[in-house]
Amino acid sequence: MKLSLGPILYYWPREALFEFYETIAGTSVDIVYLGxxxxxxxxxxxxxxxxxxxxxxxxxxKEVVLSTQTLIESESDLKALRRLxxxxxxxxxxxxxxxxxxxxxxxxxxxxxLNAYSPETLEILVELGARRWVIPIEMSKxxxxxxxxxxLETEVLVHGRLPLAFSARCFTARHYNLPKDDCRFSCLDHxxxxxxxxxxxxxxxxxxxxxxxxxxxxxxxxxxxEMRKLGVSIARISPQPMHMEETISLFRGAxxxxxxxxxxxxxISDLVPVETCNGYWQGSAGMEYMKGVT
Amino acid sequence: xxxxxxxxxxxxxALKTALDNGADCVYxxxxxxxxxxxxxxxxxxxxxxxxxxxxxxxxxxxxxxxLNTYPQATNLTEWNKxxxxxxxxxxxxxxxxxxxxxxxxxxxxxxxxxHLSVQGSATNYEAINFYREHFDIKRAVLPxxxxxxxxxxxxxxxxxxxxxxxxxxxxxxxxxRCLLSSYVTGxxxxxxxxxxxxxxxxxxxxANGLETRxxxxxxxxxxxxxxxxxxxxxxxxxxxxxxxxxxxxxxxxLNTIELIPEMARMGISAVKIEGRQRSPAYVGQVTKTxxxxxxxxxxxxxxxxxxxxxxxxxxxGQHHTLGAYHRPWK
Numbered sequence: 001m002k003l004s005l006g007p008i009l010y011y012w013p014r015e016a017l018f019e020f021y022e023t024i025a026g027t028s029v030d031i032v033y034l035g036x037x038x039x040x041x042x043x044x045x046x047x048x049x050x051x052x053x054x055x056x057x058x059x060x061x062k063e064v065v066l067s068t069q070t071l072i073e074s075e076s077d078l079k080a081l082r083r084l085x086x087x088x089x090x091x092x093x094x095x096x097x098x099x100x101x102x103x104x105x106x107x108x109x110x111x112x113x114l115n116a117y118s119p120e121t122l123e124i125l126v127e128l129g130a131r132r133w134v135i136p137i138e139m140s141k142x143x144x145x146x147x148x149x150x151x152l153e154t155e156v157l158v159h160g161r162l163p164l165a166f167s168a169r170c171f172t173a174r175h176y177n178l179p180k181d182d183c184r185f186s187c188l189d190h191x192x193x194x195x196x197x198x199x200x201x202x203x204x205x206x207x208x209x210x211x212x213x214x215x216x217x218x219x220x221x222x223x224x225x226e227m228r229k230l231g232v233s234i235a236r237i238s239p240q241p242m243h244m245e246e247t248i249s250l251f252r253g254a255x256x257x258x259x260x261x262x263x264x265x266x267x268i269s270d271l272v273p274v275e276t277c278n279g280y281w282q283g284s285a286g287m288e289y290m291k292g293v294t
Numbered sequence: 295x296x297x298x299x300x301x302x303x304x305x306x307x308a309l310k311t312a313l314d315n316g317a318d319c320v321y322x323x324x325x326x327x328x329x330x331x332x333x334x335x336x337x338x339x340x341x342x343x344x345x346x347x348x349x350x351x352x353x354x355x356x357x358x359x360x361l362n363t364y365p366q367a368t369n370l371t372e373w374n375k376x377x378x379x380x381x382x383x384x385x386x387x388x389x390x391x392x393x394x395x396x397x398x399x400x401x402x403x404x405x406x407x408x409h410l411s412v413q414g415s416a417t418n419y420e421a422i423n424f425y426r427e428h429f430d431i432k433r434a435v436l437p438x439x440x441x442x443x444x445x446x447x448x449x450x451x452x453x454x455x456x457x458x459x460x461x462x463x464x465x466x467x468x469x470x471r472c473l474l475s476s477y478v479t480g481x482x483x484x485x486x487x488x489x490x491x492x493x494x495x496x497x498x499x500x501a502n503g504l505e506t507r508x509x510x511x512x513x514x515x516x517x518x519x520x521x522x523x524x525x526x527x528x529x530x531x532x533x534x535x536x537x538x539x540x541x542x543x544x545x546x547x548l549n550t551i552e553l554i555p556e557m558a559r560m561g562i563s564a565v566k567i568e569g570r571q572r573s574p575a576y577v578g579q580v581t582k583t584x585x586x587x588x589x590x591x592x593x594x595x596x597x598x599x600x601x602x603x604x605x606x607x608x609x610x611g612q613h614h615t616l617g618a619y620h621r622p623w624k
Contacts, residue, residue, distance in 0.1 A: 071468055072418045073444050081420075098420030101427075113471055115415070117364040117485060120394025124428075138476045138485070146367035165472040165528075168439030168618040171542060175534050180624040196541055197533040198512040204532065205474075207541070212467070214477060279480070285509060286477035 001228055001255050003248065004031035004155060006238045007067040007093075009163060010208060011187035014044040020239070021053045025060035027245055028252040031234065032057050033093055035067045035084065039170070039209045040077050041183060047083055054090055070095040070113045071166045071210065093134070104128045112137055112157065113166075119147050126151050134236065137162055140283035141223070145230050153233045158221065159247060159268070160238025161193065161206055162214040162277075162286060171207040183209075191241040203275075216287060219276040221254050221268055222261045243271040297557060297588050298564035300358070300457065301581045304336040304571055309346055311578035316585030319356040321389065322346060323570060327369075328376045329360040330413055331570040332487030340379045347383040356386040360570075362411035363487045364392045374398050381406050389435070390414070391470060396429035410434040412459070413483065415470035417444075419451035426454050433457055435566060437468045438548060441621045446560045455563035461580055461605065462568025464548040464617050466528055474527045479509045490527045497522075506530070521545075523611055549605050549614035551584065554591045576608055 005024060012020065024032060034050050034057075036042050045053075054064045066084050069077060084092060085102040094100045095111035110133040116122045117136060125133065132153035135144055144154070172194055173183035193206030193213055206213040220227070224235065235255065237247060250268050253259035259267075269276060279288030301317035303309035312320050323329030323337040331337070338346055343359070350357040359380040365373035373395055380388045381403040388406060390396050391413035399406055412435040416422045425431045433455040436445060449456050465472070469483070476482035479494040494509040504516040506525035513530030516522040523529070528542040548568070550557070557565065565588075567580050583604045590597065606612055617623055 070471070071439070072421070073440055075447055078418060078420060096418070096421060097414075097416060097424050098418045101420045101424035104424075113415075115364055115392070115470060115484060117366050118370055118392065118394045119367050120370065120397065121364075121392055124393050124397060136484075138473050138482060143366055143368075148367075162473075162477065164477050165467040165474050167467045167542075168441075169466055169543070169624050175537075175541065179622055181621065194534060199515055199531060199533060199538060200512050201533070202512070204511060207534065212474065212542070280476070283480075285480040286473065287511075 001224065001232065002030040002234045003028065003251055003255060004234050004236045005029045005033065005248075006157065006160070006236050007033045007035055007037040008239045009038055009161075009211065009213070010191050010193065010239075010241070011039070011042045011185065012044065012191055012241070013188060014049075016191075017045055017049075018053070020244070021057060023245060025057055025062070027248045029062065029237070029248055031063040031065065033065045033067045037067045037069055037095060038211050039187070040069060040074070040080065041180075041185070042187065042209075047080070051087065051089075058090075064090050065093050065109055066090050067093040067111065068095050068099040070111070071168075072096045072098050073168070100125070100128060107131045109155075110134065112163075117143070119149075122147060122149055122152075132234070137164070138280050138286060141226060141230060141281050142283050144232075149231065154231055155234035155236050156220070156227060156232050156281075157218060157238060158224070158227075158235040159219055159251065160217060160240060162218050162280075163211055164205070164214055164286075165212040167210050167212070170210050171212065172209050175207065180210075214277065214287065216275045216277040216289075217272060218278065218280075219265065219268055220278055220281055221251060222265045223278070223281060224254055224261060240272070246271055295563070296592055297554065297562065299581070299584055299588055300564050300566045302462075302567055302570040302572065302577060303346075304331065304333075305574070306338075306342065306346060308570075308572070308574040308577045309349070311574040312581050313350065313353055313355055315578045315581035317355065317581050319358055319386070319564070320346075320350060321358040321360055321566075321570070323360045324376050324379065326372060326376075327363055327485075327487045328365075328373055330362050330411075330483045330487050331360075332363070333492070333571055336571060340383075343379060343383045343385070347385055351384070358387045358389055358409065359383075359385050360389040360411065361395065362389050362391040362413040364484050365395060366485065370394075377403065377406070387433070393429070396425070396431070400429050407432050409457070410454075412437050413470040415468050417468065419448045422448065422452050422454050426452065433563065435459070437470070438465050439468050439618050441624075442553070442556060442560075442619045443621075445562075445619070449561050456561075457564040457566050458550070458557060458562050459548055460550050460565035460567055460584065462547055462572075463610065464543065464546060464615065466543040478511050478527060490525060495525055521611055544613065545611035546613040546615050547609035548617045549609060550616060550619060551587050551601055551605060552597070553616070553619060554587055558591060579604060580608060
């Protein structure tokens with residue numbers, strides 16, 4: 001099983017991005033997804049910067065994939081998409097059907113937001129050129145077992161806050177009473193999202209610009225064996241601003257059988273003081289944490 | 295070409311009221327999870343659909359069937375059968391979101407007209423043209439996230455007819471890309487056809503006020519005299535940075551009646567009224583108001599302030615907004 005690092009979903013400053021990927025080059029992840037997948041207003045990195053980082057990671061032996069934005073609204077969003085599609089060197093992860101149109105006939109990764117819930121739909125993506133798919137965020141292991149994807153690689157998000165929703169409205173800007181068009185890049189102050197609690201103080205969601213995430217961290221490190229049996233060949237970690245190297249090492253250790261899953265699971269929980277969840281994978285409400293049957 | 299008025303019908307009485315008040319088209323769902331309003335007591339069985347289609351066609355109007363949730367491996371047959379039933383009933387279009395189902399429909403019922411549902415999350419013309427090239431869709435319903443300028447850019451770059459939401463519930467998230475409901479309850483619009491399902495809702499009077507919970511998660515707490523609406527997850531009050539407010543969206547309805555001239559100028563084909571879960575009386579009043587407004591526009595008559603006040607009374611929390619069509623809202 002390979003280990004991948006998803007695109008950074010938050011807005012981090014330019015120096016932080018360079019530093020982050022320099023560190024990542026020295027870790028044991030096999031695949032790195034790069035690019036701005038959430039908001040077109042974020043521009044700490046330009047297209048050329050992403051390509052530079054991509055080349056560096058590629059030289060370090062990583063497979064690099066460029067991720068497209070998930071919500072593509074304007075002509076300038078489309079322009080950015082076309083530029084990505086025509087980069088000529090790196091494959092793309094399509095997160096919108098507009099991207100799928102531009103990539104048809106090329107080899108691409110079908111991202112988690114394409115809503116491939118049935119074998120028939122997945123088959124169409126394969127015919128169009130998908131060589132790998134990332135299962136929908138809310139797909140359970142039971143549902144995955146019924147998909148039986150044989151002609152492409154299967155990737156599952158195993159660690160990180162869950163990307164739950166995309167909106168036209170920017171909730172971070174809204175919090176600061178700013179219009180989206182003049183957001184003053186408020187997301188920069190929230191490198192791990194802006195915590196939203198219920199009125200009784202329970203942490204519930206994390207606002208990340210136009211994206212809404214789970215507050216809880218999805219953690220499926222205890223499910224890696226099960227995943228292998230289901231044909232999952234890639235485990236995806238979603239970037240977060242702390243303890244990335246340790247998280248990657250623990251997953252690598254668990255995949256290689258050098259550390260017991262239960263032990264790795266508790267060590268991961270100790271890294272970030274945020275509750276974990278695995279409900280979607282277990283076929284339940286996403287926010288829940290259920291002990292595996294094994 | 296006149297703007298087509300597409301109205302919701304969760305039941306036969308609502309369907310008749312919509313026709314009586316001037317709907318050009320009605321859209322309905324079948325019982326079960328095949329559509330995004332899978333509520334008990336709503337929707338049509340196969341025989342009911344046949345009768346509804348007959349009734350609508352006798353009055354020279356159109357009927358669409360929403361089959362806009364995403365089937366999965368274990369239940370695919372139910373969705374395929376629903377497409378067969380819609381075709382046999384002779385409906386004017388099916389509204390689909392899932393590609394696999396589009397392929398099934400276009401292969402097995404080539405005469406059946408396909409519309410791309412809002413649940414298909416197509417927010418740009420490349421996506422819409424993708425569905426046209428592969429499945430020959432004739433119309434796309436746009437998610438409620440684009441500004442008017444962005445809508446116009448879509449219309450100008452596709453031959454697919456565009457349908458916009460005109461009135462009713464306001465989804466602040468891109469439809470088809472919102473999992474908030476399943477995160478909390480296990481059921482989302484995508485796979486179960488429900489959002490913030492009633493079975494998971496609890497109302498409880500406490501010393502603090504009237505609490506609403508969804509699967510235990512506190513969505514809001516209302517003081518005496520505060521108007522407590524249906525607890526849709528994204529319309530609750532939450533605390534962010536020490537401040538309690540409608541952090542995602544206020545309980546409010548979308549109302550674009552003042553945009554009719556703009557929509558017509560841009561070449562929008564149809565305007566959709568949300569609300570298959572609403573009462574026949576509600577459907578009747580909204581339909582009547584929109585009919586008057588569209589007819590007045592095409593007849594060169596001025597707009598009437600009475601339309602706005604009629605719709606305000608029907609709006610969620612009695613508030614309405616232009617939503618994303620009006621850029622500052624974002």
